[in-house]
Amino acid sequence: xxxxxxxxxxxxxxxxxxxxxxxxxxxxxxxxxxxxxxxxxxxxxxxxxxxxxxxxxxxxxxxxxxxxxxxxxxxxxxxxxxxxxxxxxxxxxxxxxxxxxxxxxxxxxxxxxxxxxxxxxxxxxxxxxxxxxxxxxxxxxxxxxxxxxxxxxxxxxxxxxxxxxxxxxxxxxxxxxxxxxxxxxxxxxxxxxxxxxxxxxxxxxxxxxxxxxxxxxxxxxxxxx
Amino acid sequence: xxxxxxxxxxxxxxxxxxxxxxxxxxxxxxxxxxxxxxxxxxxxxxxxxxxxxxxxxxxxxxxxxxxxxxxxxxxxxxxxxxxxxxxxxxxxxxxxxxxxxxxxxxxxxxxxxxxxxxxxxxxxxxxxxxxxxxxxxxxxxxxxxxxxxxxxxxxxxxxxxxxxxxxxxxxxxxxxxxxxxxxxxxxxxxxxxxxxxxxxxxxxxxxxxxxxxxxxxxxxxxxxxxxxxxxxxxxxxxxxxxxxxxxxxxxxxxxxxxxxxxxxxxxxxxxxxxxxxxxxxxxxxxxxxxxxxxxxxxxxxxxxxxxxxxxxxxxxxxxxxxxxxxxxxxxxxxxxxxxxxxxxxxxxxxxxxxxxxxxxxxxxxxxxxxxxxxxxxxxxxxxxxxxxxxxxxxxxxxxxxxxxxxxxxxxxxxxxxxxxxxxxxxxxxxxxxxxxxxxxxxxxxxxxxxxxxxxxxxxxxxxxxxxx
Numbered sequence: 292x293x294x295x296x297x298x299x300x301x302x303x304x305x306x307x308x309x310x311x312x313x314x315x316x317x318x319x320x321x322x323x324x325x326x327x328x329x330x331x332x333x334x335x336x337x338x339x340x341x342x343x344x345x346x347x348x349x350x351x352x353x354x355x356x357x358x359x360x361x362x363x364x365x366x367x368x369x370x371x372x373x374x375x376x377x378x379x380x381x382x383x384x385x386x387x388x389x390x391x392x393x394x395x396x397x398x399x400x401x402x403x404x405x406x407x408x409x410x411x412x413x414x415x416x417x418x419x420x421x422x423x424x425x426x427x428x429x430x431x432x433x434x435x436x437x438x439x440x441x442x443x444x445x446x447x448x449x450x451x452x453x454x455x456x457x458x459x460x461x462x463x464x465x466x467x468x469x470x471x472x473x474x475x476x477x478x479x480x481x482x483x484x485x486x487x488x489x490x491x492x493x494x495x496x497x498x499x500x501x502x503x504x505x506x507x508x509x510x511x512x513x514x515x516x
Numbered sequence: 517x518x519x520x521x522x523x524x525x526x527x528x529x530x531x532x533x534x535x536x537x538x539x540x541x542x543x544x545x546x547x548x549x550x551x552x553x554x555x556x557x558x559x560x561x562x563x564x565x566x567x568x569x570x571x572x573x574x575x576x577x578x579x580x581x582x583x584x585x586x587x588x589x590x591x592x593x594x595x596x597x598x599x600x601x602x603x604x605x606x607x608x609x610x611x612x613x614x615x616x617x618x619x620x621x622x623x624x625x626x627x628x629x630x631x632x633x634x635x636x637x638x639x640x641x642x643x644x645x646x647x648x649x650x651x652x653x654x655x656x657x658x659x660x661x662x663x664x665x666x667x668x669x670x671x672x673x674x675x676x677x678x679x680x681x682x683x684x685x686x687x688x689x690x691x692x693x694x695x696x697x698x699x700x701x702x703x704x705x706x707x708x709x710x711x712x713x714x715x716x717x718x719x720x721x722x723x724x725x726x727x728x729x730x731x732x733x734x735x736x737x738x739x740x741x742x743x744x745x746x747x748x749x750x751x752x753x754x755x756x757x758x759x760x761x762x763x764x765x766x767x768x769x770x771x772x773x774x775x776x777x778x779x780x781x782x783x784x785x786x787x788x789x790x791x792x793x794x795x796x797x798x799x800x801x802x803x804x805x806x807x808x809x810x811x812x813x814x815x816x817x818x819x820x821x822x823x824x825x826x827x828x829x830x831x832x833x834x835x836x837x838x839x840x841x842x843x844x845x846x847x848x849x850x851x852x853x854x855x856x857x858x859x860x861x862x863x864x865x866x867x868x869x870x871x872x873x874x875x876x877x878x879x880x881x882x883x884x885x886x887x888x889x890x891x892x893x894x895x896x897x898x899x900x901x902x903x904x905x906x907x908x909x910x911x912x913x914x915x916x917x918x919x920x921x922x923x924x925x926x927x928x929x930x931x932x933x934x935x936x937x938x939x940x941x942x943x944x945x946x947x948x949x950x951x952x953x954x955x956x957x958x959x960x961x962x963x964x965x966x967x968x969x970x971x972x973x974x975x976x977x978x979x980x981x982x983x984x
Binding site for chain 2: 377394444445471473474475476477479481484485487488506507
């Protein structure tokens with residue numbers, strides 16, 4: 292069971308997050324201020340941390356900086372009401388691994404924590420496989436079973452990202468940031484359109500679906516059971 | 517003791533200083549005049565007595581005595597001095613008691629202390645004098661009292677007193693008056709400014725005529741106040757718009773929740789209600805995010821992180837992302853890039869701007885229409901042009917589309933926040949580029965990027981059509 296340390300001063304927000312993460316099977320420890328949070332991070336060695344930026348006692352970024360100086364590599368998700376691009380850049384530069392602006396959907400938070408916990412290992416593998424799906428990164432070809440899937444470069448990029456993170460919920464914001472490198476949320480539902488096209492190619496009419504739409508949250512690529 | 521306020525004022529200090537400098541200057545000037553006149557008079561006396569001495573010396577000894585007596589007799593003012601002393605030192609004739617010891621015989625005219633004597637008494641004087649030894653051994657001394665110099669110095673001193681003191685006082689008075697006047701104006705301005713601070717935005721600073729610096733300053737400040745008043749009113753208008761646009765989805769969410777709480781009987785119904793409410797709240801959040809983003813860009817001073825952005829690659833990339841969306845709507849999206857052109861800027865922001873324009877173009881183009889993206893060179897400018905076959909933006913709407921939350925009546929039912937073009941305009945302005953919106957069939961929007969040399973001048977709309 293993964294252990295998550297939450298450092299957040301607002302007790303109501305903390306309660307919501309704790310309850311949601313506990314439902315998903317995480318063990319959550321909560322600190323309401325930076326100094327105590329830093330102590331807990333040192334003593335209980337969590338698998339991941341959620342750190343609010345503005346904390347009483349010690350600023351969230353200072354906590355992260357202190358841990359990084361002690362060579363603690365625990366992945367950290369920074370929470371902040373400061374949503375400007377510059378704040379985000381600063382948050383990531385100070386050692387945060389991901390940055391989420393308040394207010395956020397709880398699913399988004401959980402998806403990002405899971406993504407942090409299951410970061411794809413650097414692999415020399417040139418062929419990605421998920422169930423019957425096969426992606427050759429050198430030849431730039433895709434196959435489902437024996438069926439060859441013709442993909443446009445942009446679709447290939449999307450599928451590659453999803454296969455590296457199969458069985459994980461990928462939210463629209465995550466996809467925008469990671470696949471298209473968008474630093475803003477476009478007016479149109481870009482992600483849905485692209486995903487629709489990819490799904491059309493990956494899941495044939497008489498095949499079991501692999502790309503699943505999670506209502507109101509995002510998408511998951513699952514190996515067919 | 518408290519000094520009156522004007523004495524402490526800067527203006528008064530200046531006046532005091534000017535008066536002091538003026539006084540010193542006048543004193544030096546008068547001194548110089550006195551010195552010059554004194555010098556002149558001395559030189560003249562010296563010349564006269566030297567000439568007389570030569571004249572008398574040329575006479576026979578008897579005629580000399582007569583000439584001296586004659587000379588002294590014809591001197592009603594008593595400034596002439598003359599005497600002949602015998603070789604051994606006693607006076608033969610004249611009105612000088614004895615041969616002055618400081619007087620050099622056969623030397624040039626010089627100042628000498630003598631004792632003047634006549635029938636009535638003796639008197640010590642400092643005079644200009646000259647002495648010469650005659651052939652028979654007698655010493656002839658001629659002198660002249662230059663009392664005029666002393667009189668002149670007296671006159672000069674009086675003039676100085678009469679002129680300088682009133683002038684000095686006048687200076688001080690003028691200084692005090694100016695200082696009091698300036699203070700009154702400052703106080704007047706202060707009162708008005710206090711009223712402005714208190715919230716009366718219509719208040720302006722007083723000014724009299726244009727040529728006076730104080731009035732000039734007041735006119736400048738008034739111009740600034742005009743601009744600020746307009747801006748504040750615009751901002752208040754935006755505030756109302758924001759409140760309206762935020763309230764609408766929130767109200768909807770509230771009603772949905774309220775009705776759901778009363779009417780929902782199954783979990784599914786409650787979930788449907790929650791989804792609807794969340795959608796409403798999300799829309800409000802989207803608006804807030806867009807507004808914050810707008811504020812972030814407008815206040816950004818990010819030109820430090822500018823780099824060369826290859827527009828040809830960037831346009832292709834953005835089009836690649838939007839192609840499926842256009843296809844879904846059966847709109848042809850085409851990019852025509854003839855040159856490889858780069859501009860200096862923030863890549864992410866420029867992508868955002870172009871993406872917004874393309875997003876808009878696709879949204880407002882009916883099925884079967886087309887959207888063209890072009891990269892052009894014209895003059896010293898690089899132009900990104902997005903043309904669509906939608907309903908276009910009317911002449912009278914062109915300014916309005918850049919207003920926050922403006923949504924044309926024609927498109928009331930198209931989803932969107934109404935901040936897209938504001939974002940584009942803000943990004944364009946940040947880069948020192950220009951945004952031009954052309955009317956006509958469909959809509960043509962251009963981001964005009966002047967070359968860097970040309971961009972140094974402030975970006976201003978060059979034609980009636982350009983808005984920046």
